[in-house]
Amino acid sequence: MGILVNKKEIETFVFSGGECHVKITASEIGDNTDILANLYNANDIMYLLLAVDAIRRINPKTAITLTMPYVPYARQDRVCNKGEALSIKVMATLINGLKCDKVIIIDPHSDVTSALINNIIKISLSDIVVNSALATIIHKQTLTLLAPDAGAEKKVQETAKALSIIGINTDVLCARKTRDPLTGKILETTLHSDCREKNVIILDDICDGGRTFIELAKTVKEQGGKDLYLYTTHGLFSQGFDTLKRYFKHIYCYHTMWDKKKLDPTFITIINDTTHE
Numbered sequence: 001m002g003i004l005v006n007k008k009e010i011e012t013f014v015f016s017g018g019e020c021h022v023k024i025t026a027s028e029i030g031d032n033t034d035i036l037a038n039l040y041n042a043n044d045i046m047y048l049l050l051a052v053d054a055i056r057r058i059n060p061k062t063a064i065t066l067t068m069p070y071v072p073y074a075r076q077d078r079v080c081n082k083g084e085a086l087s088i089k090v091m092a093t094l095i096n097g098l099k100c101d102k103v104i105i106i107d108p109h110s111d112v113t114s115a116l117i118n119n120i121i122k123i124s125l126s127d128i129v130v131n132s133a134l135a136t137i138i139h140k141q142t143l144t145l146l147a148p149d150a151g152a153e154k155k156v157q158e159t160a161k162a163l164s165i166i167g168i169n170t171d172v173l174c175a176r177k178t179r180d181p182l183t184g185k186i187l188e189t190t191l192h193s194d195c196r197e198k199n200v201i202i203l204d205d206i207c208d209g210g211r212t213f214i215e216l217a218k219t220v221k222e223q224g225g226k227d228l229y230l231y232t233t234h235g236l237f238s239q240g241f242d243t244l245k246r247y248f249k250h251i252y253c254y255h256t257m258w259d260k261k262k263l264d265p266t267f268i269t270i271i272n273d274t275t276h277e
Contacts (some may be wrong), residue, residue, distance in 0.1 A: 002045050004036040005029075005055065013046050020046040024054040030213040033062045035100075040236075040257050045094070052098045053158050066095075069115075069255050070234045074109035075206065092116035106254060107205045107233035110151060125155045125203060125233065126162040128254055132271045134231060137252070139168045143201040143229060146173040149218050156203050173200065175216055189215040196224035207232035207253070209239040217247035241267065 003010050003022075009266055011023040020043055033055055037048045048066075055062060076087030095103060096118045104121045107128060108114055114122055137143070147156035153174050160172045173193035189212075199218055202213055207230070217228050227249045235256035237244075241264070244251065251268045260270065 002038060004200055005035055007036075010047070010051055012183060014043065020050060022047055022050040022054055023053060024058060026058045029055055029058045030061055031059075031062060033059075033064045034240070035066045036151060037068050038255075039070060041069060045072060045091075049094065049098070051101070054106075054115075060218070061222050063127060064098070064100045064105065065102040066098065066100040067106075068095075069106045070236075070257075071105055071108060071113055074113045076174070077110050077112040082124075088113055088114055088233060109205050124158070125205065126159040127232075128233065129159050129203070130162045130166055134271055135165075135166065135168060138163065138170060138201065141199055141201075141227075141229075142170075144171045144173055144195070144198045146195075146200050146202045146220070147206050148175050148177065148202055148212055149177050152204050155205075159203060167234065171198075174191050175219070177212060177215070189217050189219050189224060190214070194223075195220050198225055199227040199229070201229040201231055203231045205232065206234045206236065208236045210237070210244050214247055216245060221247070235270075239262075 001013065005107070007029065008029050013021050014110065015021060021152050033115060035048070037044070037091060039045055049262060052064065055064065061209060071091065073087035073091040076085070079086050092113070101119060102121055103117055103119050104123065105117065106123045107125045108122060114120055130136070138145075145156050145160055147153040150192060156172055160170055163170060173191065173195055175191045187263065199257050202216060204213070213230055220228060228247055229250050229252070230244070230248050231252045231253040235253035235258065237256065237258060245267060251269055253268065256263070
């Protein structure tokens with residue numbers, strides 16, 4: 001994991017006082033520089049800022065393409081209560097300050113992220129699904145697509161349309177969840193479509209603890225759904241997999257912060273891993 005510059009992980013360490021430090025090999029910086037930034041905590045973000053500064057000090061004219069599979073703070077894309085920050089705006093300001101020539105992001109949480117980051121190239125959920133093995137899996141398993149909430153519905157509908165263009169026709173189910181705006185706790189999960197006797201795959205951008213998907217899986221099972229699968233672009237899996245295994249036959253994700261060697265390949269498949277091994 002970490003920050004890769006031209007496919008090589010940069011040298012980093014933290015001083016005893018807590019400050020981050022990076023070192024870039026000067027010979028690796030030419031006219032074009034590719035940065036892959038796996039950002040999962042505050043230090044990772046700081047390493048990226050420092051790395052870009054170090055690169056520009058080596059070659060001020062290098063053209064930088066920054067790829068961020070997971071955009072930190074993208075879920076905080078609105079202010080729900082007075083006194084809160086618009087966190088994604090703060091993050092976008094930091095990224096824009098790097099003045100990268102291209103910024104590639106993978107399945108952003110919402111259109112707010114795309115609107116706030118400059119020089120952006122977006123790889124959408126539909127792009128991922130139709131150009132990966134997941135399309136074949138959906139076809140062979142006759143899976144029905146399920147959008148877990150209103151925020152995901154548009155992306156899942158676009159994915160179904162993209163699949164139909166390549167000859168894979170599938171139904172789309174839509175669910176809704178109600179949260180407590182102060183605590184974020186899920187108060188209710190409702191399914192507005194008939195899932196009886198259907199094999200279902202939930203599609204969404206992020207799986208953190210997995211509570212959204214577990215509550216939805218319970219609802220699908222209660223209403224007569226059969227086998228359940230989960231696709232998530234950004235597999236954080238902060239609570240591990242034990243509870244998820246009780247409800248899902250298999251999980252697919254685009255990339256994950258987990259070490260692949262610690263994952264159970266019979267339960268989880270990474271369809272296009274962009275993390276550092």
